[in-house]
Amino acid sequence: MSVARTPYDALPPALLAELHDAGLDPKAVYDDVVRAVAEDLPGDDVTSVATIPADARGVADFGAREAGVVAGLGLAAMVFHYVMGEDVAVMDRLPDATRVVPGDVVMRVAGPTRGLLTAERTALNYASHLSGVATATAAWVDALAGTGARVLDTRKTLPNYRALQKYAVRCGGGVNHRFSLSDMAMVKDNHAVAAGGVVPAWRAVRSAYPDLRVEVEVTDFDELRDLLAAGCDHVLLDNMDTATMAEAVRLTDGRAVLEASGGLTIERAREVAETGVDFISTGALTHSVVVFDLGMDLRG
Structure with missing residues (x-):
């Protein structure tokens, strides 16, 4: 799969509105996502290209493996939309600031399997780090x-x-x-x-x-x-x-x-x-x- 590199104006308007309402600059977030994905893709995702048929499709669950507070799931969703464009569905995403326990599914993504695995680490990097900040803060609260x-x-x-x-x-x-x-x-x-x-x-x-x-x-x-x-x-x-x-x-x-x-x-x-x-x-x-x-x- 070639990465869609979805233009900013083609991203879901509801996602951009959500980030804006959360006090973030959606365009600045998008620009950062572009740079973050580029770190992983100076060329092909060679492992996924070699092991996964181009027409394969899949569904992936983002799951919590500890108790805490999630944050950054909107950024993770943007990564998937950027990589796969209209060929991805982000479902069942919990609102940021939700308290979770081990085993909770915080987001589900469906689309081309190669694209899911190409976007996985960047999406997890955002959500894991920001959820860590939210969880640490909640402990002080x-x-x-x-x-x-x-x-x-x-x-x-x-x-x-x-x-x-x-x-x-x-x-x-x-x-x-x-x-x-x-x-x-x-x-x-x-x-x-x-x-x-x-x-x-x-x-x-x-x-x-x-x-x-x-x-x-x-x-x-x-x-x-x-x-x-x-x-x-x-x-x-x-x-x-x-x-x-x-x-x-x-x-x-x-x-x-x-x-x-x-x-x-x-x-x-x-x-x-x-x-x-x-x-x-x-x-x-x-x-x-x-x-x-x-x-x-x-x-x-």
Whole structure:
């Protein structure tokens, strides 16, 4: 089978609308799918061409092999549509953000057998990775349940994959932090050093970008008190132990939104949340996530 390399405008409109409604740019996703498939196909899929008759057709199930939360199934579907065009049917696809258990079929695909196997790995790469992000996020959400705190992602994402990874965080029930250096300001220790302190740094950003949200990182109570007195209303508590965070919450007394960050683990998540912070941020949702175990099996 020659790969259809379906043009963007020939993809199912419902699929493109679904990706758009999920907060993704469908054309950007398509362009990435094109590049991803090209990695596997500088020439023929030699194994499939050699072993499978050109007219063979099949049905394949995408199955969960562990418990978790699925994400990226729309991207996987786009891969199949790109490779096989109108000669493929994607059926019984679960909505992203669905919790699954081992044995659940999350998607079924029917079409030319060669095409199914040609598209398999790229489709699985998207769905397995993004489901891993969603599943990791859901574990943090579960750990924080009932505390009032919510888990935030960070900018520690794979280059060029931030929108996809942050989408998967949302599928897992997490909250997106800033997407870029432009949509909010975060004054960290190096900014404070350069500006002469946390308050001068905060004031400089407020003056330059008066309509932008500004969050300032603090490491001790003196910095926290100074910022609160100045009117700062978003503070990041950096690398504090639990008792120190609890005291920071008491000192703040509702005057600012508090985010805990730095060296946090899921084992500590609940005790940190119970200090009363509003958010817990962790790069672990995206920078070191374990892929979710999905597999594709042809029906006999």
